[in-house]
Amino acid sequence: MSGADNHELHRRRRGRNLAVGGVLLALVALMFAVTIVKLSQGPASPF
Amino acid sequence: MAELGPRALGPAYSLDDAPFEAVEAQVADYWALLKPRVMSLVIFTAFVGLMAAPAPVHPVVAIASLLCVAVGAGASGALNMWWDADIDRHMDRTKDRPVPSGRVAAEEALGIGIALSLLSVGFLFLFANALAAFLLALTIFYYLVIYSMWLKRRTPLNIVIGGAAGAFPPLIGWAVATGGVAVEPLVLFAIIFLWTPPHSWALALARRADYARVGVPMLPVVSGDQETRRQIWLYALALAAAAAAPFATELAGPAYLLVAPLMTWRMLAASRRLAARTAEEAVADKFRAEWRYFGLSIAYLFALFSAILVDVWARPLTMALIGG
Numbered sequence: 001m002s003g004a005d006n007h008e009l010h011r012r013r014r015g016r017n018l019a020v021g022g023v024l025l026a027l028v029a030l031m032f033a034v035t036i037v038k039l040s041q042g043p044a045s046p047f
Numbered sequence: 048m049a050e051l052g053p054r055a056l057g058p059a060y061s062l063d064d065a066p067f068e069a070v071e072a073q074v075a076d077y078w079a080l081l082k083p084r085v086m087s088l089v090i091f092t093a094f095v096g097l098m099a100a101p102a103p104v105h106p107v108v109a110i111a112s113l114l115c116v117a118v119g120a121g122a123s124g125a126l127n128m129w130w131d132a133d134i135d136r137h138m139d140r141t142k143d144r145p146v147p148s149g150r151v152a153a154e155e156a157l158g159i160g161i162a163l164s165l166l167s168v169g170f171l172f173l174f175a176n177a178l179a180a181f182l183l184a185l186t187i188f189y190y191l192v193i194y195s196m197w198l199k200r201r202t203p204l205n206i207v208i209g210g211a212a213g214a215f216p217p218l219i220g221w222a223v224a225t226g227g228v229a230v231e232p233l234v235l236f237a238i239i240f241l242w243t244p245p246h247s248w249a250l251a252l253a254r255r256a257d258y259a260r261v262g263v264p265m266l267p268v269v270s271g272d273q274e275t276r277r278q279i280w281l282y283a284l285a286l287a288a289a290a291a292a293p294f295a296t297e298l299a300g301p302a303y304l305l306v307a308p309l310m311t312w313r314m315l316a317a318s319r320r321l322a323a324r325t326a327e328e329a330v331a332d333k334f335r336a337e338w339r340y341f342g343l344s345i346a347y348l349f350a351l352f353s354a355i356l357v358d359v360w361a362r363p364l365t366m367a368l369i370g371g
Contacts, residue, residue, distance in 0.1 A: 012071045019074045030111050034174055037107045 072155075076145040080128060080156055081121030081163075088348075089120040089216045092239060095352045096220025096232050099298055099359050104224045111174045112223040116216060119167035119183045123190040123212070126160035129153050130195045134261035140254055160191075171223075179222040186215040200262065203269040206251075210243030211236075234292045238351060241286040245279040245318060246344040252276070253334035253341070272326035279340075283318035287311045290351060300358030300365050303351070310350045317343050 093116045097109055104112075128135065128146045136147035145151040164187050172180035194209030202208075217235035218228055251258060251265040252275055258265040267275040290311050293299035299307070317340050324336060358365070 009071050012073050015074050016072070016077075019077075030114065033107045034111045037105050041105070 072145065072151045076150045077159070080125045080145045080151055080159065082124030082127075083121075085124060085213075086117050086120045088345075089213070090117045091349070092235065092352060093216035093220035093223075095356050095359075096217030096235055097224050098220075098356055099217075099231055099235075100221045100224030101297075102224045108174055109223070112171060112179065113220075115167045115171035115174060116183060116219055118163050119171070119187055120216075122160045122163035122167060123187045124160075125156045125163065126187070126191045127195050129156040129160060130191065131199075132156075134200075134263065137261050138254075138257040140257055171219075175223040176226045178226055178228070179219050182215055182219045182222055186212055186219070189215070201264070203264050203266045205264070206247040206266075207244050210240055210247070213243055214239035231293075231296050231298050234289070234296055234298065235352075235355075237289045237292065238286070239348065241282060241289045242344065242348050245282045245286065246341065246348075248275050248279050248282075249321065249337045249340040249344065252329065253337045272329070276322040276324065280318045280322035283315055287315055293355065298355050298358070300361065302357035302361065303354040306350050306354035310347050314343065314347045 090113055094113055097104060097113070128144055131141075132146045132153050135141035135144055141147060146153050146156050164184075168180050168184045168187070171183050190209070190212035194205065194212055198205040198209050214236045217239070218232045221232035222228060248266055251267050252272065255265070255267040255272070259268045266278060270278075290307055293303055293307070317336075321336060321340050329337060
């Protein structure tokens, strides 16, 4: 694999890693927000 | 590239038919794997179902639940691409998708599809309720197993029965808000269910050669061009009847009264024109009317559901004006 190919490979992997990191952060924020809302609404059964 | 296993009903294509070019996938490829255009329609119809429900939902819970529905729809798209990779590679419409083009491995699509299915259903259970989560799981199962695996390569009714998968989202939205099901979301289900065949058959008329090449028994392939046009007209009539059903419920208000008859008339007129065309005329103008009909049908569904949304939001004002 040439140096240019290697650079392109790393660029694409970096983009993917950043996207996965962003999704995980968004998921944590979402969970936190829903938890706060649910706690403020009091106990409820999902059934 | 490993084989995906025998296709009991499909054409004898193998993933080894042509070598895949090893390419490192980009974020855009994974995004395309989730079929974002289908996802947007699913989110919108689920949103209308949620907003039309009589029980208020906290905005954060509503957004989180709709995200789950979106991810579940994306999971269905990934699983469908995994299963159909062998035929997608031979169709002009689908050959550039991430799996058939080799940018994402089929096994990876399968893994992503399973993971997102479990996550979306699990989180919807936590965010909303058991019924909403069950309906989302049913939607994913229906699209993958009932439609993609069972019906698509077996019968020209594939899109008629399989179309139910795309009709579930308003039920999910309603279930998120109320924890139950009522006649209103069932009316929305019926509209999407009856809308799907004429919408898909217009595309199938224009893409008949694609489907014939891979042995998918779409109606134009099995019953011919003229019979498909006749069926489009008949289903458009049934769709028009379903589009009138909201008037018997709380869903319809002034906006729907204004939009639905007008758009339904346009849809019926376009269906009639499509039914009157011959295959020779369609080939001569490169299926111009069929492509326009395909676009019009999307606009039609969007208009009906948007009108319902406007009526739901304007309901307090409407009630005040009529003194209800």
